[in-house]
Each structure stands twice: as C-alpha cells, then as structure tokens.
Amino acid sequence: GVYSLVHSNKTSEDGNRTVKGYDRHGTVPPHLVVPGNYQSAWKIYVEKAGKLQVDVSYSFQGENPSGTISITIANSTLKHYVSATNLTVGEPNQQWHIDNFTSHTIGVIDIPEPRIYEITMNIDGQKDNPVKFQWLWLTNK
DSSP states (O other), X not given: OEEEEOGGGOSEEEEOOEEEOOBTTTTBOOEEEESSEEEEEEEEEEOSXXXXXXXXXXXXXXXXXXXXXXXXXXXXXXXXXXXXOOXXXXXXXXXXXXXXXXXXXXXXXXXXXXXXXXXXXXXXXXXXXXXXXXXXXXXXX
C-alpha cells in the first residue's frame, strides 16, 4: 500500500542532475541536485483500483514560488510549486547550516484498475537555486 520512489529505484531519467550521498555527518540525506529540467520515471504494480496520495520530499533555498514538480500517473498530472524549506543551524560557531528536506502532499490520483503503472516526475529547477529532490511517496487512500 506504500510506494517509495527514489533515484536508486528509477527505471529511466533524462536531464541535468547531480547525485549526492549522505553529507554533514549523516544529517543531510541522499538526494539529487536539480539545477534545471529533469525527468525521472518508475514502474509500480498497483493491486487494486482506488486513490493514491502523492507526497514529495525536497529541499529548496530560493524565493517562493520558484520552479515546479509535476507527477503523472494513469493519465493524470499533479503540479506542485516549489517553496522554500529553510535551513537548520547545526553549529552556529562554525557556520554549519543543514538543508531541511520537507515532505509536501501534492494531491491524490485516481487509479482506475489493478495493473503496472509508470510514474513520471518532471522537475523544473533553477541554476542558482536548485531543487534538491529526496523522494516520492505514494500511499493508498
């Protein structure tokens, strides 16, 4: 009933991105840095018709709104306007700031029948303020 879609389990991708592992002694999770247009796809088997809630986790330090994340499943598309997630101060005397990766619910998609579905994600980021994508999370509702 829950699908975790991350860079390591994608089926295809296209566009500019940089893969980052754990950073800052493990306080920053693995993620993609997307400074422009990027597309990724996954395939999942959905066991029954119903609704899937779509959540996305990312970090963004630019101005609001700036860039979009679009998710397409079963001929339905959800569009999310990227918003700032701010930073956490890890050590004030060392100027150590940690990117916050925040989960955002971007909507619900109707699944008409049990079968394999392709999920595509398009990120439209900015060179000076990239979107740092962590994961998509799909939950049966």
